[in-house]
Amino acid sequence: MRFRKFRSRRQRPRWRKFLDFCLAIVVFAGAAFIAARMEHFAAPDISGAMRVVDGDSLALGTRRLRLKGIDAPELKQVCRKGGEAYGCGFEAASFLRGLVGNHEVTCKGEGMDRYGRDLVRCTAAGVDLNQTMVRSGHAVAFGDYRIAEADARSEQAGLWAGEFDLPKQWRAVHGGLNEDFHAGLSSLMAIARRLFGV
Numbered sequence: 001m002r003f004r005k006f007r008s009r010r011q012r013p014r015w016r017k018f019l020d021f022c023l024a025i026v027v028f029a030g031a032a033f034i035a036a037r038m039e040h041f042a043a044p045d046i047s048g049a050m051r052v053v054d055g056d057s058l059a060l061g062t063r064r065l066r067l068k069g070i071d072a073p074e075l076k077q078v079c080r081k082g083g084e085a086y087g088c089g090f091e092a093a094s095f096l097r098g099l100v101g102n103h104e105v106t107c108k109g110e111g112m113d114r115y116g117r118d119l120v121r122c123t124a125a126g127v128d129l130n131q132t133m134v135r136s137g138h139a140v141a142f143g144d145y146r147i148a149e150a151d152a153r154s155e156q157a158g159l160w161a162g163e164f165d166l167p168k169q170w171r172a173v174h175g176g177l178n179e180d181f182h183a184g185l186s187s188l189m190a191i192a193r194r195l196f197g198v
Contacts, residue, residue, distance in 0.1 A: 046118060047106040055092025055139055058105065058122065067130045068110050068119040069144025071167045072096075073159070076174070081162030088164060092138040095158075099132060100124045140166060 046065065050058040055072025058065040072092040073079065079088035107120035122129045133139035134148040137158020141149040153160045165173075 044109045045107065046109055046120060047104055049102075050100060050105040052093055052097040052100055055089065055096050055133065057117070058100075058107075058120075064115075064117040065107060065120045065122070066113055066117040067133065067139075068121055069142055070130050070134050070139040071142035072133060072139035073164065073167050074170060074174070077165070077167065077170050079159060079162055079164035088159060092133070092158075095136060095138045096129065096133060099127055099129055105129070137161070142168075 046060060046063070048060050050060050050065070053059050053064070054075050056067045056070050058067070073089035075089040075093060077087070077089035078085050080086070101124070103124040105122050105124045107118070107122040109118050109120055111119045113119055131145055131148050134141055134145040135152055135157075137152040137156075137160050140159070152158060
């Protein structure tokens with residue numbers, strides 16, 4: 001009898017386990033939200049005459065900027081259109097270069113990725129660079145811009161006019177930076193890396 005009472009005290013009811021699980025989720029979500037807000041408000045605006053590095057990256061002097069929420073083919077990436085191979089990575093970079101032109105680029109910083117690059121949303125001459133790259137089919141949605149991607153896909157614009165590997169898949173096979181989506185847990189991890197210098 002004593003043994004039975006001892007065991008019943010140690011076992012937690014199911015509702016208590018469920019409550020603990022829900023509480024853990026709420027605490028984690030709250031911490032992620034607060035961290036994202038802190039990062040957002042601490043992020044600087046960046047502007048100037050920028051150089052296009054590739055279809056989703058810019059440079060201002062030695063500072064590297066990564067267009068947030070999009071993923072463009074890598075410079076060496078080759079895609080197919082109409083049965084012909086073409087350098088879709090080079091084409092994406094050229095398209096972005098055309099959008100930037102000689103205009104000053106204004107970017108809103110939204111944190112930093114694991115490689116120390118500023119995550120940014122940019123405009124040049126009033127054109128939203130991030131959204132336009134996806135809408136034109138020269139980049140894919142990477143955590144954002146799903147509607148722009150759906151429009152490009154339905155019109156078979158850019159990459160969607162042929163066959164291609166998603167840039168993330170191409171990098172996994174051919175090498176390159178292992179990119180995370182620029183939202184959610186990856187943003188929280190970037191903050192933690194920055195805070196602890198990892």
